[in-house]
Amino acid sequence: MPAPKTVTIYCASASGFDARFAEAARALGAALAGRGVAIAYGGAHVGLMGMTADAAREAGGRVIGVIPERLVEREVAHENLTELVVVDTMHERKRQMADLGDAFVAMPGGLGTLDELFEIATWSQLGMHTKPIVLLNVAGYFDHLIAFLNHAEESGLLQARNRAIIQQVADVPALLSLLFG
Numbered sequence: 330m331p332a333p334k335t336v337t338i339y340c341a342s343a344s345g346f347d348a349r350f351a352e353a354a355r356a357l358g359a360a361l362a363g364r365g366v367a368i369a370y371g372g373a374h375v376g377l378m379g380m381t382a383d384a385a386r387e388a389g390g391r392v393i394g395v396i397p398e399r400l401v402e403r404e405v406a407h408e409n410l411t412e413l414v415v416v417d418t419m420h421e422r423k424r425q426m427a428d429l430g431d432a433f434v435a436m437p438g439g440l441g442t443l444d445e446l447f448e449i450a451t452w453s454q455l456g457m458h459t460k461p462i463v464l465l466n467v468a469g470y471f472d473h474l475i476a477f478l479n480h481a482e483e484s485g486l487l488q489a490r491n492r493a494i495i496q497q498v499a500d501v502p503a504l505l506s507l508l509f510g
């Protein structure tokens with residue numbers, strides 16, 4: 330796999346209770362920017378999304394936000410991005426975030442993050458792309474999800490080769506090694 334030039338990040342519009350989430354968001358944004366890797370994400374200034382984007386911008390990185398018009402109006406759009414792509418629908422947003430990224434990283438998040446993660450993984454399962462998809466399992470946040478995916482495989486409902494689509498790492502240095510060698 331060639332090293333990704335743009336990484337799409339899925340992450341929470343909230344900050345969460347564990348300070349390690351914010352630390353990892355900032356570390357990820359800064360690390361990608363420091364390597365000259367662009368970030369595509371959901372375009373908001375709130376929560377872990379905003380922290381990732383801020384850290385990347387502070388480190389001189391390129392950050393592209395993709396946000397539906399409705400959320401711009403609700404004033405969650407980040408105003409200090411390299412580019413803000415305003416789209417009509419959530420589906421269009423996911424399509425553009427999928428097209429922009431050479432790799433996909435899910436940080437801790439809620440339903441929106443999980444939706445994005447599972448859609449991009451399903452598109453891989455269907456052969457629509459072969460780009461890496463990685464869970465950044467900060468502070469073990471995704472442990473139960475990982476256990477569930479293993480359960481799905483053990484139950485014969487998720488083929489081993491499809492289970493392998495969703496990779497996992499424990500921290501930002503491990504993510505960088507996985508994506509950039």
Ligand code: AMP
Binds near residue numbers: 340343439
């Ligand atoms: P969640 O994990 O539920 O906080 O959702 C965050 C993910 O869904 C992000 O990766 C965004 O692309 C999208 N999203 C959901 N809610 C928002 C919001 N209020 N502002 C911006 N993006 C959001």
